[in-house]
Amino acid sequence: MAAFDVKMASLMKILSPRFAFLLALALPTAAAAQRGGDAVYIEDRLNQLQQTLTMMTGQIEQLQHRNASLQQQMEKMQADYEYRIDQLEKGGGGKPGGAGPRPGGLAAAPAGPASPTPAPTPGGAAPGGAAGEQLYDEAFKKLQEGDYAAAERGFKTFVQRNPQNKLAGNAQYWLGETYYARRDYNNALTAFAEGYKVYKTSPKGPDNLLKLGITMSNLGRKSDACAVFARFNQDYPRATDLQKRRIEQERQKNSCG
Amino acid sequence: MMLPRRTTLLGGVALAAVGTASTARAQLTIDMTRPSFEPVPIAVVDFKGDAVGAQMAGVIRNNLQNCGLFRVIPSSAYIQKDVDATSPPRFQDWRIVGAAGLVVGQVTSVGGNIKVDFRLWDVVTSQQATGLSFTSQPSNWRRLAHIISDAIYKRVTGEEGYFDTRVAYVSETGPANARVKRIAIMDQDGANNRYITDGRTIALTPRFSPTLQEIVYMAYGENNGPPRVYLQNVDSGRRELLGNFPGMSFAPRFSPDGSKVVMSIAENGRTNIYEMDVRGRQLRRLTNSPAIDTSPCFSADGSQIVFNSDRGGAQQLYIMSAGGGGERRISFGEGRYATPVWSPRGDFIAFTKISAGSFGIGVMRSDGSGERMLANGFLVEGPTWAPNGRVLMFFRQQPSSGGRAGSASLHQVDITGRFERQVPTPTDASDPAWSPLIPQ
Amino acid sequence: MSMIKALSALAAMFLIAACSNNDNQTASAASTSVTPGSVGDFRQNVGDRVFFDTDSSTVREDGRQTLNRQAEWLKKYTNYQITIEGHCDERGTREYNLALGERRANAARQYLIAQGIPAARLKTVSYGKERPDPVGSDEAAWARNRRAITALE
Numbered sequence: 001m002a003a004f005d006v007k008m009a010s011l012m013k014i015l016s017p018r019f020a021f022l023l024a025l026a027l028p029t030a031a032a033a034q035r036g037g038d039a040v041y042i043e044d045r046l047n048q049l050q051q052t053l054t055m056m057t058g059q060i061e062q063l064q065h066r067n068a069s070l071q072q073q074m075e076k077m078q079a080d081y082e083y084r085i086d087q088l089e090k091g092g093g094g095k096p097g098g099a100g101p102r103p104g105g106l107a108a109a110p111a112g113p114a115s116p117t118p119a120p121t122p123g124g125a126a127p128g129g130a131a132g133e134q135l136y137d138e139a140f141k142k143l144q145e146g147d148y149a150a151a152e153r154g155f156k157t158f159v160q161r162n163p164q165n166k167l168a169g170n171a172q173y174w175l176g177e178t179y180y181a182r183r184d185y186n187n188a189l190t191a192f193a194e195g196y197k198v199y200k201t202s203p204k205g206p207d208n209l210l211k212l213g214i215t216m217s218n219l220g221r222k223s224d225a226c227a228v229f230a231r232f233n234q235d236y237p238r239a240t241d242l243q244k245r246r247i248e249q250e251r252q253k254n255s256c257g
Numbered sequence: 258m259m260l261p262r263r264t265t266l267l268g269g270v271a272l273a274a275v276g277t278a279s280t281a282r283a284q285l286t287i288d289m290t291r292p293s294f295e296p297v298p299i300a301v302v303d304f305k306g307d308a309v310g311a312q313m314a315g316v317i318r319n320n321l322q323n324c325g326l327f328r329v330i331p332s333s334a335y336i337q338k339d340v341d342a343t344s345p346p347r348f349q350d351w352r353i354v355g356a357a358g359l360v361v362g363q364v365t366s367v368g369g370n371i372k373v374d375f376r377l378w379d380v381v382t383s384q385q386a387t388g389l390s391f392t393s394q395p396s397n398w399r400r401l402a403h404i405i406s407d408a409i410y411k412r413v414t415g416e417e418g419y420f421d422t423r424v425a426y427v428s429e430t431g432p433a434n435a436r437v438k439r440i441a442i443m444d445q446d447g448a449n450n451r452y453i454t455d456g457r458t459i460a461l462t463p464r465f466s467p468t469l470q471e472i473v474y475m476a477y478g479e480n481n482g483p484p485r486v487y488l489q490n491v492d493s494g495r496r497e498l499l500g501n502f503p504g505m506s507f508a509p510r511f512s513p514d515g516s517k518v519v520m521s522i523a524e525n526g527r528t529n530i531y532e533m534d535v536r537g538r539q540l541r542r543l544t545n546s547p548a549i550d551t552s553p554c555f556s557a558d559g560s561q562i563v564f565n566s567d568r569g570g571a572q573q574l575y576i577m578s579a580g581g582g583g584e585r586r587i588s589f590g591e592g593r594y595a596t597p598v599w600s601p602r603g604d605f606i607a608f609t610k611i612s613a614g615s616f617g618i619g620v621m622r623s624d625g626s627g628e629r630m631l632a633n634g635f636l637v638e639g640p641t642w643a644p645n646g647r648v649l650m651f652f653r654q655q656p657s658s659g660g661r662a663g664s665a666s667l668h669q670v671d672i673t674g675r676f677e678r679q680v681p682t683p684t685d686a687s688d689p690a691w692s693p694l695i696p697q
Numbered sequence: 698m699s700m701i702k703a704l705s706a707l708a709a710m711f712l713i714a715a716c717s718n719n720d721n722q723t724a725s726a727a728s729t730s731v732t733p734g735s736v737g738d739f740r741q742n743v744g745d746r747v748f749f750d751t752d753s754s755t756v757r758e759d760g761r762q763t764l765n766r767q768a769e770w771l772k773k774y775t776n777y778q779i780t781i782e783g784h785c786d787e788r789g790t791r792e793y794n795l796a797l798g799e800r801r802a803n804a805a806r807q808y809l810i811a812q813g814i815p816a817a818r819l820k821t822v823s824y825g826k827e828r829p830d831p832v833g834s835d836e837a838a839w840a841r842n843r844r845a846i847t848a849l850e
Binding site: 432433434483525609654656 | 752754780787788789790791792793795796797799800803804807822823827828829830831832833834
């Protein structure tokens with residue numbers, strides 16, 4: 001969003017000299033017309049200006065649109081990268097339960113009685129199992145496809161049915177992302193806040209808190225955002241450098257003290 | 258025949274099931290959103306007990322057949338002739354004729370009123386799918402038939418019905434260069450047609466208030482007077498000028514709560530969108546561009562307005578806040594986009610698209626994504642939503658030839674674009690406006 | 698009725714063409730049939746309409762010549778009130794065309810004002826695509842329908 005605004009501002013900077021030039025073109029002509037007493041010329045000039053302005057309005061709209069589409073694509077790609085990095089990190093660290101790296105394998109395996117049941121989840125109460133994780137995979141696939149409504153439904157159902165599953169924190173985070181991607185910041189805020197409250201220690205915890213702060217900032221709640229960013233180092237001392245850098249950037253952007 | 262403005266339905270209660278109690282969903286259900294499905298075969302037996310029963314069954318058959326989701330089995334094929342609403346039918350007889358659903362009913366006189374009991378049987382599972390009982394004035398029999406059709410539609414599709422509704426439109430008669438255009442209102446199925454304006458001046462673009470008691474439309478003044486927006490009570494015929502401005506005012510539309518009317522006012526070559534408070538008649542400007550901003554339409558929740566503007570060179574669709582401001586373009590496809598109308602469900606915006614010399618009716622999501630065309634032609638224009646947001650009506654005009662106007666007619670299409678059918682009107686017709694469900 | 702209209706439109710077209718070819722020899726052929734200063738005179742010998750390009754309200758060069766002649770005539774015969782009608786072809790949507798017609802009528806009006814016709818004499822009204830003349834669904838008919846007509850009363 002912020003990047004988008006910056007781009008628009010620079011676009012306007014490029015365009016404004018052209019508008020100034022057009023005005024300069026029009027004014028002396030208007031004066032000349034008055035001297036010559038021919039109002040038709042003023043009318044003509046104004047019409048030409050109007051047409052040029054209209055054309056430029058159209059061009060700006062097209063550029064804005066292209067810009068927004070690119071932005072969306074980037075966000076999708078970013079989500080994808082984050083996910084992949086996440087998986088790599090998890091794959092490296094010995095995970096209890098040994099369910100192995102997420103999607104890929106399990107998603108490819110047919111669901112049903114034949115598929116291997118993953119190790120019991122910490123809480124043990126969730127009946128989800130393979131079917132639940134398949135739900136997670138499907139929701140994630142929808143997210144990658146940009147079908148945010150379907151992804152939202154999937155993650156929501158997953159968290160409701162498998163609140164104790166080790167992926168529940170991830171699902172809660174991605175649920176927030178489905179709203180965030182659609183710029184539905186109010187729902188995103190609720191989802192990220194829930195994520196922080198319930199799944200603070202989930203692998204997605206740091207990202208979740210970062211996104212919670214950014215969402216608040218987008219809603220114009222700068223001081224709340226700063227308060228959130230301020231908790232980061234305390235809550236997640238072992239966060240990655242990348243995550244710490246992002247927090248620092250956000251703190252600067254929001255002029256946090 | 259005129260229907261009373263408000264129909265007194267003296268009680269409409271669910272009928273207890275005869276026979277087995279549990280409901281079952283078998284082939285009597287249909288998922289409209291699936292890419293393909295077979296129409297549900299259904300039999301509708303003439304309602305017993307009164308001559309009006311056969312007419313009611315006729316109206317129901319017509320509704321179900323025309324919506325495209327049902328295949329009505331002709332009466333001549335029925336084996337069991339004596340079926341009534343009080344006892345279960347011989348399901349085997351109905352399976353043989355291929356029915357998945359069976360509609361039966363009974364009409365009885367109660368004092369000065371009629372009581373109508375109807376049941377929808379699921380022939381596949383031999384169970385009652387739904388049943389209702391109504392009491393009302395005898396003159397309301399058509400409305401009762403529409404309400405029953407809605408109940409059947411809802412049971413089978415899971416969507417609200419739209420048969421108990423009206424359509425306002427522009428009736429067109431006379432030669433092309435001196436066409437008489439007046440506002441008419443009819444029931445959704447073409448019955449009870451009546452004229453709201455006298456045709457002395459051109460009247461266009463009628464739109465219903467949420468209560469159906471008023472319409473707003475644009476009409477020219479006497480002696481070439483400029484076009485103005487009028488508010489007219491449908492039953493009393495009383496009409497008021499909705500603001501007298503120096504410029505031309507047109508393209509009116511009610512807010513979902515009926516408290517405001519948005520419209521365009523054109524002056525000195527600029528057309529902007531204004532909002533008028535219906536009670537206080539306060540006028541407020543919502544857009545301020547040197548371009549043409551017109552065809553405003555509220556979102557279902559009343560928080561936003563979609564409109565079309567040529568501020569960027571050609572007509573495109575824009576959305577702004579209901580109070581003005583935050584304008585952003587949402588259409589970026591090839592061609593020009595016009596007449597946006599927000600679905601009552603809020604999920605889609607329907608529009609007219611002009612590209613490569615032909616016209617189309619399409620829908621897109623409110624962020625401009627997911628564009629889909631539903632109908633195309635030489636000239637198709639002016640979509641309007643059924644209250645369930647699943648069916649659209651619009652008009653088609655044929656090219657004129659030999660100095661004669663091309664015919665104009667109303668059509669309806671479901672949002673998958675599968676079923677299109679012409680809606681019968683007594684004259685040529687354009688500019689349809691579908692009403693909300695009639696308040697019961 | 699429509700036949701007569703069509704014929705008179707044809708006649709007007711022919712005369713406009715003749716006029717724009719040679720502005721100074723306007724009336725020799727037609728003046729026998731109409732009284733100078735009458736509405737008929739205006740229509741036949743001056744030309745009561747100008748045409749526009751698709752989706753445009755810019756007065757073209759041929760339109761300017763017609764409007765120049767109109768201004769001259771209207772300055773001479775000051776007893777007429779003037780209503781400029783804006784019209785469109787059928788290839789647009791109804792509401793947009795109402796606005797486009799207004800824009801065309803307004804463009805013609807502004808031009809006449811620039812030529813010295815008092816603004817108070819000039820009203821505008823838009824008919825959008827509601828009053829086609831000529832009636833037809835081909836390029837030629839559409840070109841004649843994208844018009845502003847100067848009507849006198």
